[in-house]
Amino acid sequence: MSNLNKMNVDLVIEARWVIPVVPRNRLLEHAAVVIHQGKIVEVAAIETISANYQASKTVRLDEHVLIPGLINLHTHVGMTMMRGLADDLPLMQWLQQHIWPAEQQIVSERFVRDSALLGCAEMLAGGITCFNDMYFYPQATAEAALQAGMRAQLGLVVLEFPTNYANSADDYIEKGLNHRDEWRGQSLLSASFAPHAPYTVADATFEKIVTYAEQLGLGIHTHLHETQDEIEQSLKQYGLTPIERLSQLGVLGPNLTAAHGVHMKNEEIEQLQAHGCSLAHCVSSNLKLASGMAPIQKMLNAGVNVGLGTDGAASNNRQDMFTEMRTAALVAKGLSGDVASIPAWQALEMATINGAKALGLEGQIGSIETGKLADLTAVKLSDIEASPCFDSLSHLVYVAGREHVSHVWVEGDLRFERSDMQAGVYANIEPNELKEIVLKWQPKLNQHKV
């Protein structure tokens, strides 16, 4: 076929492996993704694509796996400058003696913009293309996300008590809605209401938020059942668990993304499922703050939509979805005693399509499918520590780190690129010797692989 008959497109990415996530558990080898005007046009074998398309730019990824951009379903990116400010401390001492005083003294629109830009740079370089945020001055986080070229759902945070940002629950709501109006034209940005937590937000405010969210078609993002203390305090104050209380207030619904859910009884899990709520599992943060281990396998079995979140840098010092995938998969197995808990394909689903569903964006992102936006991440799987590679999907979760991310596209625009990391230099080992070792033995082992 002559070039005249080929369709002109912006970009073709040819990869050794493509994992589209939808349909489930599919792996394409030597496949190409066609991108035009920010959208995915076709996914097929490299030869098919090169026969049919003429691309302005072609990127060849011979040793890489291409996946949907990772979605961080719960963070506070404006806190990135507080990374490691106070570790190994009990939650209340951490909050009351370090985080809250620091916030009171320092947090400003400028601080949040700067801190969020640092966080966006970290996340983008780690293959994250979209994040679900909750923090003061959401307009400042919006500015950082736009500069980085990342997709964000910005939580319009609401609390009862005054901060530098706002004075009252109504003031938080009003400020949030005004800021949302400012960025409504931006395709990368969306908004949700973010009542901070049942223990910091009153019934009347929750009711207002539910009404507004319904009227405006917005999601709701909140912390829920993070600690046992929070549940006991709620039982004392309201005679209800936080989930029971939110249920009565009409907060539970398919537009709710609840972060944490560490302490959940079976009937509470069923309630989340029945209302179509999503959960943002923040395994590293829950472990680090000693909150506990969320019964994620039970939630998945019950049919709850579960995504993964890093939480903010003050409680999880890595804004790194690779670590979250791996830790979530490992801890689920250790907790259940079942090695099949959260296999690699499911960890990747949690980090991509499940996050998209929670944000109401499953029509646009979360998988590599024709018609979706080209939010894509390439991961190099040929470094020494990733050799040999029998299965690119299991390598993605159990072997790869964020440092193996080589390219990140958002709506088809290249937003981050890492040239081949300079391989380290060994005194007595030649990289070529190692390459030959892998080439020699891997074919013999292939028959034994899963």
Next chain:
Amino acid sequence: MSNLNKMNVDLVIEARWVIPVVPRNRLLEHAAVVIHQGKIVEVAAIETISANYQASKTVRLDEHVLIPGLINLHTHVGMTMMRGLADDLPLMQWLQQHIWPAEQQIVSERFVRDSALLGCAEMLAGGITCFNDMYFYPQATAEAALQAGMRAQLGLVVLEFPTNYANSADDYIEKGLNHRDEWRGQSLLSASFAPHAPYTVADATFEKIVTYAEQLGLGIHTHLHETQDEIEQSLKQYGLTPIERLSQLGVLGPNLTAAHGVHMKNEEIEQLQAHGCSLAHCVSSNLKLASGMAPIQKMLNAGVNVGLGTDGAASNNRQDMFTEMRTAALVAKGLSGDVASIPAWQALEMATINGAKALGLEGQIGSIETGKLADLTAVKLSDIEASPCFDSLSHLVYVAGREHVSHVWVEGDLRFERSDMQAGVYANIEPNELKEIVLKWQPKLNQHKV
């Protein structure tokens, strides 16, 4: 002072931070380590050192923390080529259908040499200077360790059943001792007996090993209480738990390093402590194989010496002690509900001096002290994802990854060096902008840090 009065030495390393590990919880800033003929001569402030020593070579690490080389207390480095061969499978299916058939067909002296070299390259680049191994053909692993320039304690593996390597328990013992004779002149290498596990080694063989180990002054390295199955099987077969059985056979003692110890009753922990045994905690492997979560905080409280191990690449696809430190610290907190469980300083102790103690090498390695061998690892803490840095010790455990390792010395010889990783390129973020953000806000936050 003129140069004439200065002592001539091989190497001075000047670092932004030095964490010597011994004494506990000490952090030196702008400190230098003097190295001559493979040994640490002095550790002091940079000015003091430069006034007193004339070095053939000086290495300046302005943005780095210098720590003792990491000690991997349990691995099977000859299995590195089996990385990711079979994931997310139940233990017995994994062993019987994949690992054992592959071993039977492929494992040879050459395979182990090659596979171990790949593993040594991975470990060295991740800051590991010493590993405690157990696998067939220990002479092949010895060869790989010597080429890489790493320190190793090689387990002379003993099983009852025949393999490509040996025919009978006595044959394993004889072969092992002969191989040990071949490398006895090598300062980097030492040996231990490695009866594989209570469920693969008979009483008579354990008794022989105890006798030989005592005569030759060797350690014993075995798998112990890794799964609940193993304990139940032992109760059926012997009427004793594996620990009770080993106790009766005289295997428990200060020269024993037991890997795993996932399922341990309080009285069993007390028994390990009373006998001065060491434990190799392999948290990632235990989670990944769904074996469970070892009660490490209880062991530490009881005074058991606990080090960290990666286990082999077939059951933990990363031979990465940074991931082990972080995961051990996090899981301990999640399990105990106590945020003070395994704080950063203790995770680092487990990965260094505790490993040295287990190997009987605490006089030579495991800390940065005058007179010890210069096994050292430098970690760069200035990349975007490590910014800001309020506390280099907490950063080492909660933020850093093995990709931040910049230099690795073994007995004062540089064995690995990674040039500045090329910072990735962002479409719209200037690295300098991020640097300025950190410089602007970190001083304001410093007062709030722990």
